[in-house]
Amino acid sequence: MVKINNKNIDSVNIDNYSDLSNLLALKIKNSINEWLLSGINQSLIDENLSVLVGDSACDLMMNWDKVKRTNTGRLSSADLQKYYRYQQGFWYCRSFDPHTSNEMDWIQVKPFKPLEFFDKNKNRHKIVKYESPFGQKARVIIPFVPNDLGNEILKNHQIESSRNGFWVDVLNNSELPISIVEGAKKALSLLSQGIIAIALPGITMGLRKITENEKKLHPDLQPFMQRGRKISIIFDQDSKPETIKSVNKSIFSLASLLQKEHCKVNITTWDYSLGKGIDDVLVNVDNPKVFISKLLDESLSFNLWANNYLFSLRKPDLTINNRYISNSIKELPDHKLIGLVSPQNTGKTEIIMKEVQKSISNGIPVIVITHLESLAKATSKRLKISYRTDFDINSDITKLRRTYEGYSLCVDSFYPKDNGFDPDNYETITLIIDECDQVLNHLFRGETDIKKHRPDVITTLWNIKDKIDKCIIADADLSNVTVDYMESLLNIKSYIIKNEYVFNMNFVGYEDPSLIIEAIDNDIAVNNKPIYICTSGQNVNSKYGTITLESYFKKKYPNKSIIRIDSETLENPDHPSYKQLSNLNNLLKRYDIAIVSPSVSTGVSIDIYDYYSGVYGINQGNINPQTFLQMLWRIRDIKIERHFFIASRGLGYVGNGSNSPKKLLESNKDKTAFALAILDNELSIFDDDYDPSNLKTWAKLSARHNASNRCARELFHQLIKNQGHTLHIIEDEKDKYKDEVMKNTRNEGLVEDNKLIIGSPDIDREEKEKLENSKMYKGITDSDRRKIKKYDLTQKYGINLTEELLTFDRNQGYGKLQLYYYITIGRKYVKERDKKIAKTMMNNNTKKTFSFDICNKLLSPLVKVYEKLNTLEFINYLETCPNITNKDKKIVELNNLINKKYKKLFKEFNMTVSKKPIITLNNLLDKIGYRLKCDRVVRIGKDTARVYTLTKQPDFTAQVLEYFFELEKTKT
Numbered sequence: 001m002v003k004i005n006n007k008n009i010d011s012v013n014i015d016n017y018s019d020l021s022n023l024l025a026l027k028i029k030n031s032i033n034e035w036l037l038s039g040i041n042q043s044l045i046d047e048n049l050s051v052l053v054g055d056s057a058c059d060l061m062m063n064w065d066k067v068k069r070t071n072t073g074r075l076s077s078a079d080l081q082k083y084y085r086y087q088q089g090f091w092y093c094r095s096f097d098p099h100t101s102n103e104m105d106w107i108q109v110k111p112f113k114p115l116e117f118f119d120k121n122k123n124r125h126k127i128v129k130y131e132s133p134f135g136q137k138a139r140v141i142i143p144f145v146p147n148d149l150g151n152e153i154l155k156n157h158q159i160e161s162s163r164n165g166f167w168v169d170v171l172n173n174s175e176l177p178i179s180i181v182e183g184a185k186k187a188l189s190l191l192s193q194g195i196i197a198i199a200l201p202g203i204t205m206g207l208r209k210i211t212e213n214e215k216k217l218h219p220d221l222q223p224f225m226q227r228g229r230k231i232s233i234i235f236d237q238d239s240k241p242e243t244i245k246s247v248n249k250s251i252f253s254l255a256s257l258l259q260k261e262h263c264k265v266n267i268t269t270w271d272y273s274l275g276k277g278i279d280d281v282l283v284n285v286d287n288p289k290v291f292i293s294k295l296l297d298e299s300l301s302f303n304l305w306a307n308n309y310l311f312s313l314r315k316p317d318l319t320i321n322n323r324y325i326s327n328s329i330k331e332l333p334d335h336k337l338i339g340l341v342s343p344q345n346t347g348k349t350e351i352i353m354k355e356v357q358k359s360i361s362n363g364i365p366v367i368v369i370t371h372l373e374s375l376a377k378a379t380s381k382r383l384k385i386s387y388r389t390d391f392d393i394n395s396d397i398t399k400l401r402r403t404y405e406g407y408s409l410c411v412d413s414f415y416p417k418d419n420g421f422d423p424d425n426y427e428t429i430t431l432i433i434d435e436c437d438q439v440l441n442h443l444f445r446g447e448t449d450i451k452k453h454r455p456d457v458i459t460t461l462w463n464i465k466d467k468i469d470k471c472i473i474a475d476a477d478l479s480n481v482t483v484d485y486m487e488s489l490l491n492i493k494s495y496i497i498k499n500e501y502v503f504n505m506n507f508v509g510y511e512d513p514s515l516i517i518e519a520i521d522n523d524i525a526v527n528n529k530p531i532y533i534c535t536s537g538q539n540v541n542s543k544y545g546t547i548t549l550e551s552y553f554k555k556k557y558p559n560k561s562i563i564r565i566d567s568e569t570l571e572n573p574d575h576p577s578y579k580q581l582s583n584l585n586n587l588l589k590r591y592d593i594a595i596v597s598p599s600v601s602t603g604v605s606i607d608i609y610d611y612y613s614g615v616y617g618i619n620q621g622n623i624n625p626q627t628f629l630q631m632l633w634r635i636r637d638i639k640i641e642r643h644f645f646i647a648s649r650g651l652g653y654v655g656n657g658s659n660s661p662k663k664l665l666e667s668n669k670d671k672t673a674f675a676l677a678i679l680d681n682e683l684s685i686f687d688d689d690y691d692p693s694n695l696k697t698w699a700k701l702s703a704r705h706n707a708s709n710r711c712a713r714e715l716f717h718q719l720i721k722n723q724g725h726t727l728h729i730i731e732d733e734k735d736k737y738k739d740e741v742m743k744n745t746r747n748e749g750l751v752e753d754n755k756l757i758i759g760s761p762d763i764d765r766e767e768k769e770k771l772e773n774s775k776m777y778k779g780i781t782d783s784d785r786r787k788i789k790k791y792d793l794t795q796k797y798g799i800n801l802t803e804e805l806l807t808f809d810r811n812q813g814y815g816k817l818q819l820y821y822y823i824t825i826g827r828k829y830v831k832e833r834d835k836k837i838a839k840t841m842m843n844n845n846t847k848k849t850f851s852f853d854i855c856n857k858l859l860s861p862l863v864k865v866y867e868k869l870n871t872l873e874f875i876n877y878l879e880t881c882p883n884i885t886n887k888d889k890k891i892v893e894l895n896n897l898i899n900k901k902y903k904k905l906f907k908e909f910n911m912t913v914s915k916k917p918i919i920t921l922n923n924l925l926d927k928i929g930y931r932l933k934c935d936r937v938v939r940i941g942k943d944t945a946r947v948y949t950l951t952k953q954p955d956f957t958a959q960v961l962e963y964f965f966e967l968e969k970t971k972t
Contacts, residue, residue: 332497344630517552573780574781818859895920
């Protein structure tokens with residue numbers, strides 16, 4: 001039955017109703033047919049389709065009490081037109097109200113005579129297909145579901161009907177997935193295929209505006225958004241760039257808020273050629289039930305979708321598909337800005353080399369920028385040009401050679417300094433930025449030496465722009481973020497060449513790093529051939545870093561030759577890896593097991609074939625998926641299987657952790673304002689407005705980092721598939737025995753390293769500086785490195801080194817102790833400390849710095865937060881309480897205060913705010929070296945509760961704090 005002017009009529013036998021006019025009967029038939037053509041089944045049509053005509057339609061839509069009239073009491077001409085249109089009638093879909101469980105009193109209608117108007121901006125006539133009653137706020141459309149269909153859907157999800165109605169059962173069972181679409185017909189089309197779906201009246205209408213920069217979920221969506229519920233956003237596909245941009249923006253906003261409710265948010269897309277809306281697609285495909293099930297299974301998580309959105313690249317100007325670029329292109333076109341996108345090992349370097357030779361022969365020097373010093377050195381060898389420190393800078397020959405030929409350098413040195421880059425020395429250059437996406441990321445977010453000179457490096461780039469004759473930006477993962485920035489810099493549109501050639505290698509993924517070690521041991525036992533291992537860390541503190549892996553394999557296989565290649569061994573003149581990055585093809589053949597860090601990633605080509613039995617990789621989350629894939633790619637023999645473990649999430653987030661560039665910019669602005677207010681607005685030093693593209697680019701890169709970190713493993717799997725490789729996942733559980741062995745190996749290494757550092761000879765500042773200055777030219781031995789480490793730690797803490805202190809420092813204890821000092825006995829010095837840091841950063845950068853850099857250095861804002869929350873008083877209370885639970889009155893009160901007044905501020909400093917007090921408070925306490933640790937679980941009546949106690953500061957804390965105080969007093 002359908003409703004016609006609120007009267008139930010059999011939709012199949014419309015012609016049997018004599019009281020319906022022929023015109024009305026035709027309108028009803030057309031409405032039913034429209035729904036059928038959208039793939040909506042008859043039972044849903046009967047349950048939801050309503051048609052109104054005449055005065056009933058006008059009364060519902062016009063809302064006479066709110067309609068303005070002229071002085072004579074007549075309707076305005078615009079309202080008269082509406083009246084005549086509504087008289088013609090419309091259809092609408094009935095909707096369930098999640099707040100009352102009755103029928104919703106709001107509707108969205110499709111008039112039989114739609115509104116037409118002329119759009120002056122677009123210079124064309126437009127039609128408004130859907131309208132809502134005058135003066136009412138839009139709501140969400142939740143179609144009614146007949147019992148038989150509802151029970152079938154519930155049964156498919158192993159849920160038994162409560163007989164209280166389908167949507168009541170959906171509300172009460174968070175394991176039921178929900179799809180969100182735009183428009184009632186799309187929701188009905190999905191429900192017809194057994195997919196639970198609700199509809200927004202427009203793509204932006206899932207949100208309600210609170211303030212200019214703050215929104216909340218629509219109240220009708222809120223009841224469904226329970227923790228863990230899977231939500232799929234299924235909006236229309238489009239071919240128009242502006243529409244795509246608008247839809248993506250709406251997806252971003254809605255998905256971000258859904259994720260805040262701890263829902264599992266997926267984004268569902270498809271090929272536009274299948275149809276624009278999901279209802280069109282389901283009508284066009286042969287088996288809609290199978291198709292939609294597969295489509296939902298293949299949906300991307302919001303984090304992965306956001307990462308892809310931020311990593312996307314516009315349509316190339318030239319697309320090729322060839323194993324080697326030079327087979328399709330003999331030389332690069334004559335264009336000022338060229339983007340070169342091609343997979344690893346397809347000849348990017350070779351075609352760039354032609355451009356280098358061409359430029360130098362034409363008298364134009366070539367400057368090559370990379371993000372790693374090791375890569376800059378290796379690239380200089382491959383392109384046959386000098387590296388920055390290859391020759392004596394004071395030599396006239398060196399100066400002449402640089403002026404006429406150019407050289408390669410790490411972007412950290414791209415500013416006027418001793419042996420750095422000075423744009424005044426050049427009239428014209430060819431600029432080549434290798435691994436450009438990574439260079440840009442390092443330029444804006446790097447934590448190496450560049451963080452001291454970032455504004456000057458960026459200023460140098462902008463100062464040289466008018467001298468750039470040609471610029472080549474090359475990267476296998478080139479994105480719009482990089483292209484947009486370079487186009488803004490050079491004020492020219494880029495010419496992008498993309499090589500779509502794909503390789504086909506076998507990749508095998510593991511769920512835990514211990515399984516990689518087991519797989520290597522099995523490989524050696526079975527094949528007894530050389531093994532290549534790459535890992536994301538080298539720190540002695542890392543259980544699966546290069547140092548620990550080397551120790552493990554040396555003990556396990558004493559007769560095998562093992563080489564470790566990382567930043568330490570490459571700089572150690574006593575080690576066979578010293579300065580061998582460009583000679584790995586010869587070096588590696590002398591060893592049975594090679595263990596490498598990210599120092600061997602981009603720019604290094606290991607052309608050794610039929611030698612290794614397997615390539616193995618471990619990424620514990622401290623490098624991004626793209627870099628990890630580059631590491632696995634260094635061995636060019638594609639016949640070798642790649643085995644890997646990658647953590648499901650990356651480590652560390654930028655700013656407030658948002659995936660949205662806009663939200664990061666807002667957060668940075670608020671954080672900056674907070675810092676300046678505390679520091680009496682004395683620091684008018686920020687260079688954010690040097691060019692708006694700088695701050696925007698930082699935000700885009702940071703948002704991309706946050707998004708990719710949340711889905712590191714998922715993203716890595718996608719990268720593998722996108723390159724045409726085969727992926728197989730082994731879902732075995734952790735090898736607990738092997739993991740314990742690695743832990744013990746790491747701990748033994750730490751004990752030995754601690755002894756060596758403590759036992760190192762004492763040196764003074766002059767000797768330390770001498771060792772550091774000679775490092776660039778002569779390298780640095782392990783013993784000299786430990787001398788420097790001992791000196792630095794002694795200066796840092798002011799007490800004798802012990803194993804306890806070394807362990808404390810390795811676990812990032814210094815920063816926590818420093819903050820604790822400034823909220824206790826050093827409180828009066830914190831403001832001056834921050835001002836000095838800001839001024840030092842200014843002096844390093846010709847009197848300017850970036851807000852996103854300096855805000856990470858200042859402690860005054862955090863100290864203020866701890867003061868506002870009376871943290872020290874709260875710690876005193878915790879120290880006197882032997883039994884602390886989540887229900888402790890003072891803990892609950894403090895958590896409520898944080899949630900109510902300081903939630904936003906917590907997020908600015910990347911601290912988690914939870915409804916569970918212990919989680920929130922541990923985020924607060926951990927930053928100053930405390931923690932509420934669970935001691936035991938007790939039973940309270942029928943319930944159980946975790947009991948916590950407060951951990952203590954190290955025994956040396958008072959002594960170190962006093963040292964900090966005396967040091968500061970002396971400086972003052």
